[in-house]
Amino acid sequence: MAEAVLRDHGADLGGARRGRGWTNATWLTDDLVIRVASTPGPADLLRERRLAELLPVEVGYPPVVDAGVRQGHEWVLSRRVTGENLEEVWPSLDAAARARAVEQMWERARHVHRVDVAAAAPHARSRSPFFPGSPAEAAAALDRLVSAGGLAPAQAKGLGQALDRFWAALPGAPVALNHGDLCTPNTLWHDGEVVALLDFEFAVIAPIAIDLNEVVKLAFGPGDPAGRAPLQAAVRRVAAAALDAAGGPDVLVGYSIMLEMWVLAHELAADDPDEADRANAAAMLAAFAEGDGGHFAPLLAP
Template sequence: MTPGNISASVPQYVAEAVLREHGVDLADAERGRGWTNATWLTDEFVVRVAKRPGAADLLREERLLKLLPAEVGCPPVVAAGVRQGHEWVLSRRVAGDNLEEVWPSLDDAARSRAIEQMWERARHVHGVDVAAAVEHARPRSPFFPPGREEATAALDRLVSSGGLSDSQAKGLSRGLDRFWAVLPEAPRALNHGDFCTPNTLWHDGGVIALLDFEFAVVAPIAIDLNEVVKMAYGPGDPRERAPLQPTVRRIAASALEAAGGADVLVGYSIMLEMWVLEHELAADDPDESDRANATAMLAAFAEGDGGYFAPLLTGS
């Protein structure tokens, strides 16, 4: 999501103070992307400041990064702390571009290579010791209801708001019943938790880093796998999706069992699209593309045959 402009504010004051202590003027910084944090970039540093005071994710994320192997590629943290009640982290800036921004300029081969390299780096995240990671990961992801009751309540809200029909909600509920039934047996691992092209760094024709681990969570790796599968099998222009499918099919074949199986993958996908749709329905300035895609995904999953993921899951 594109952040709105933040006028002179506490986060800006914090960023200015942190950069000044490291010999940089905020006037020489550019505003970066960010949804939950305010971000400024200089030639040498990136400073992220929580937009709200109090406990946030930045210091927890800073501790988590120490557990990640070098293969993940995370930029090194220079300093971190709390000022004016706002958590902040200062990192070295690594040469590269946000993958989402360069994606339109990539050909099919480069896009497939990017997906493969993203997943390879994610595999190193998934390999982190769970016992060590759970202390620093989020206790739960904001994108997924923590239990059956909360998921049912979210479906009811979407019906009340007109986002879903009664019959669609019943179909999705059946899919979630299968999810809850098998979830206890699914292996757990550290997930990036917001695994996507905006949180990927691209340089010299390849993926060099995964970024922004504030939503990292210990759960089945279906959370991260869903994002990869949707890139090739979700709604969108088939001419763009189809060339990516052989790569994603190979990734899914190697990862689906460890992810908990098809019902776990579909269940997490349903809940994420529920979150997206509810968020966009409530937004003052909704992203119509996100809303349309979430609606399409949920309508297809409600049919009970795997929805957009059916060709992958059935091998057809």
């Protein structure tokens, strides 16, 4: 299907190569990128295409050439933006470049957050798959993690108390359009700068704590302290400007807990789990269960 669409648009297939992506199949030519839904039927690509029309140019989203449905599969063809996947180049970046990349990721995300909510809502997800939609759903997810051996009962109790504070604070948090999966794999890097945010299929209307959590985790999550320390000053600046608009510490921590719950449940159920992801999620949850802000405590302390 990808080959047929590319041929229809006169693309040279000689240098086409498979791209990254775990929810859609992606191929890249010198000038074009095509994403095809992995399964037939309703998907996120055509909805994302409509949402992309609302994004400010500062986001850097690639220009869309065409989109449609072929053999039941949604597809979107876009211009290829010059750059490298930030996750792939991250190991080669020095501390200053990493700090610059994080701040520039957030600056582009801020332009996403200023999109008119009423205009974006019909084209964003009604809810993110990463976060329970109610206290009852969150409590049931915690129970399942205990049953699967991912959490101790005492940890689930501590996390439940943190989530009680989240649900209490959530109604007072302003909402905006979030990227919904703001991370280095969805970021393009070129000549020492972030040039684009990609893949808005998980975009959702919610407090911007959803996006802020991803940035904070880069600097304050588990991992090599020496590697994360240089990022912390940059993320402190981001959080100082954004935390109140994100709903405050309880909202930020709540979204972080629920995301790590999703990661841990996913890896526990996987046939070939990512052991690093599973270990990091378990470590994040164990720390949050203590009730003092967990790995984010150094950032959130007065």
